[in-house]
Amino acid sequence: MLCLRPLHLAARTALKTRCLVTVAQDLSSFNIPVINFAKFREASSSSEKQKTANEIVSAFRETGFIYLSDHGIPQETVKNTFRKSAEFFKMPMETKSKLAWEDPRSNRGYVKIGRERVTQSADPAEIASLRAKAPDYKETMEIGRDWDSEWKNQWPEERDAPLFKRTMLDFYQICHDLHADVMRAIALGLELNPDFFDQKINEQCHNLRLLSYPPIKRSMLEVEGQARAGAHSADYGTLTLLFQDSVGGLEVQNPHTGAFIPATPIPETIVVNVGDLLARWSNDLLRSTVHRVVAPPSRLTESDDQLVTPARQSIAFFCNPNFSTEVSCLPNCGKEMKYPPVNAGAYIVGRLAVTYT
Template sequence: MLSNPTSYFVLPSLRRMPVVSTRVPRSISRSLRNGRWHTTRTLATVAEDTFRIPIIDFGKYMHASSTAEKEQTAQDIVRGFTDVGFIYLNNHGIPWPHNLTHMHLLQSAEFFRLPLEKKSELAWRDPRANRGFVQIGRERVTQSADAEEIKQLREKAPDYKESMEIGRDWDKTYKNYWPQETDAPGFRRTMLDFFQTCHELHVQVMRSIALGLKLEETFFDDKIHEQYHNLRLLSYPPIKRQLLSGDGQARAGAHSDYGTLTLLFQDSVGGLEVQNPRTGQFQPATPIPGTIVINAGDLLARWSNDVLRSTLHRVVAPPLKAISETEGVTPARQSIAFFCNPNQGAEISCLPTCLVPGSKPKYPPVTTEEYIVGRLQATYV
């Protein structure tokens, strides 16, 4: 139930928040005046200069001493998803980069070091299940939903990464694929515990979003409790520069995510870039120790009538290490993405507080399963 059924969402005023600037380099020009060269540095546009991913102290929401403090943090989170589509979440309750998540990255890396034949026994098979191992070249993430177009992109410039997809383990229809305990000791238990930890954080962030959108704080609780999520372990192996120099080639192509939120745990290597929606330029989302990168997905954008932004992003090669005068190699990169989704059969239709009176929703209703399975069917071989 809405706290105020007649109200609709209005962008909160922006108070000063810690931000990470994704400021583009200054353009440099030189001119000859009075017989001497002069250098002029100017920013390309104001929009580029103000495109920044905010750092949100989630402890102020989780441990708020007043309703006003809680609402202010909720508004900051909504503003981040409205302006950029991405936030850095700090003081989120998951130890990072200490034992818990560090252990997950280590166990993930150990899994990907298994022989290909062992990993291939766990191969991804069905978009409805969305579980299993995906080897290098099988996936080509893109905004296109056309299977033939994606096939051509995959053949021309496949994503240079491998992944392991894990869903809710109690699902009666679709089962996870697990390596033998002797091959990956503790892997299953560690990842299932982490799955639950991420879901619990997802619930809290969705409560803050509800509050920031002028809904009851628990509005989303019964729409996300089925844990219809996907835990994706990602490995980006070292790769020579020449293999990433082709047209359209990247470690992971430009795309938006499908669900409500994505929680990204990454190492210090970097490579994630976010598209400035105003200029179209991609700008780095530099890893910040202790923070989780969180972005809004397509279904949350549809739910909010695009009040919240599902922003394009990609993974590119970090700085190369020279191995000869003409060739360099990228370092390996590890990350874990937790793709948060609404319940499988949840109807995603315009939230009442996100529709200005007299206007119509931008999107027709769709269920979570319809949307996500449709995107997955076109993405994989």
């Protein structure tokens, strides 16, 4: 233990004040960095690749979120996927309801407004109470890998949604390929072999979620606990790739202060966050950060002078390990495991089962 000379009261007070100011500055400096992924994908040297990998891991340790720029997915591909998503949600409710989500083991199909209630809780009774009081105000379409013999995707008829299936399957594959690249960067940043995760994610057990947030009166969102999507820790798997429109609404919680800060849309970037299973895998070295979707700025309607939030679209690609993978503490992530090993598939299905009605 260090032995310090006694300080006069004034000196001690000044030192304490400087320390408090420094801590306050550190806590208020929470931000989501923009990382140019081309520097990893197109690196001309191993040191350049390692530098970007270290930046990604550092950001995931500090905030759990990054904006990924120059990610390799053409902007026209993203725009076309948004167009097809919008066309899907404009279909009649009767048509969409025929494709209804049925089972957490499949996690496929259409989810109407109010059926899901995302939350930090894992208690079924508490979630049911929250859903009854303040359901999430959004509708979604869930799509998985298309070659499962047991769990089938719920596709609309081609005449109802031309090229919808082809567009979503192509986008699913593109997102998987990006996920694999980012996981290689994470492996390097954790001082593992870059291919460490390759055979643990290659079965593509992911979930492509199309989201539509319809316009809603601001007064409805002022109900206690109500949000377009409730506050919850990062999602269930390894990573989430989030494609936003320009409306905004995503907020990320500063883990030091508890305050939520906007993840303002940045054109041609993808918001990437650490999922719960990757946080467990890394022994919480990589941060699972609470986030939510709230109402963006409202506008007055001409008919009744009510404040109404604009419609919002987003597309989330929830990346998962192979469902047979055992998730336990990674090498280089601590000597004592915070969590017991868990089967990836059982964990994800269990979380989904209590989230939906």
